[in-house]
Structure formats: structure tokens, C-alpha cells
Amino acid sequence: MSINRREKTKIIIFLSFILMLGISIVTNVPIVNGQMTKKNLFSIKRNKNANVVMYDVRLDSNSGIDKLNPIDAYWVLYDKQGQRSGIKAFEKRAYGFTVKYNVKGYYDLTLKAVPNRSMKIILLNNEPKVVIKINNEDAYLSTVFVFARNNLIIPKVLYYTITGFDIGTGSQVTEKIVIH
Secondary structure, eight states: OOOOOOHHHHHHHHHHHHHHHHHHHTTTTTTEEEEEEEEEEEEESSSSOOEEEEEEEEBTTSSBBSSOEEEEEEEEGGGGTTTEEEEEGGGGHHHHHHEEEEETTTEEESSSSSOOOEEEEEEEEEEEEEEETTEEEEEEEEEEEEEEOOOSOOOEEEEEEEEEETTTTEEEEEEEOOOO
């Protein structure tokens, strides 16, 4: 039995649709006009290994921030060919977050990994950004790096650095916060 070119095309389109639907269900990301509507906000890297925690914002069909479930946080396991993995319950103690809509039109964000810094998620020209103070200046957050030493059970964080781009100048800025 041979399949002609037209039937192959139909099969490929159907399988592509099933794949996109499957990705949407697995990642909980809505699909609008065939496109997943989420964008990366920032990441957390660590000295422990190459794995990274990614924080993405979910956008609704109007390119606004999804009010019901605005943030998607997950691991990218680079030691396992970049496989995606959810954040486990005990890991949320370190990499969890709270996000709350603010009536001023943005979202307040608090990270467990950066507990002493207030952040807000805004849309700037339809691009989501996280605004945070770095060196006492407003900046767009790009990366948090956590340096920890292994203890018996729970690693002890010695310091973390926050890196972003100064809102006024556009230059990259970094601040190191030592944990006492």
C-alpha cells in the first residue's frame, strides 16, 4: 500500500496538530493561532549543576498576562539533554513564588530564592518584563545565580547574584547579595 503526496501532507498536518495539542496539554500553555503564548521572563542558575529553573509568563489571546495562571516555572535539565521537568513540592521551598495582580495594572512577584526584593511583572510594548531593584536602580531581571554549599540534607545558600539591564541606561547590572 502506497500513500500519495497529498495523503502524506494531510497526515503530517494532522500529526503536527496532535503534537501541538499534546504540548499544550502537558505544559498547560494555551495555543492561539497555532502559537504557544508564553515568553521567558528570567531564569535561576546554580553552582550545583547545569540545570536551570525557567520562569515564563503566560499570555492570553489578547497578548495580556493570563490573570488566572500568569507564571509557568519549570526545570530545564541540561544534564538530561535539556529535558523539561516540573518543580517538585519540596523544591518550591527554594524556587517557588507568589504572584498577585495589582490594581495598578501589573503583577507583584515574590521569589523564594530572592525573598528580600520586591518585583513586578509589566508589559512593555507587549513584551513582559520583571522590574527589580539592582544596586538601588530599577532594572529588568534576566538571571539569578545561587551559590550554595552542600550540607547533609539541605544545601546552604552562601550568596546569590541578580543580573539584569538598567532601565535608564540599558547597561547590564549585577548585584551580589551575601547571606549571613
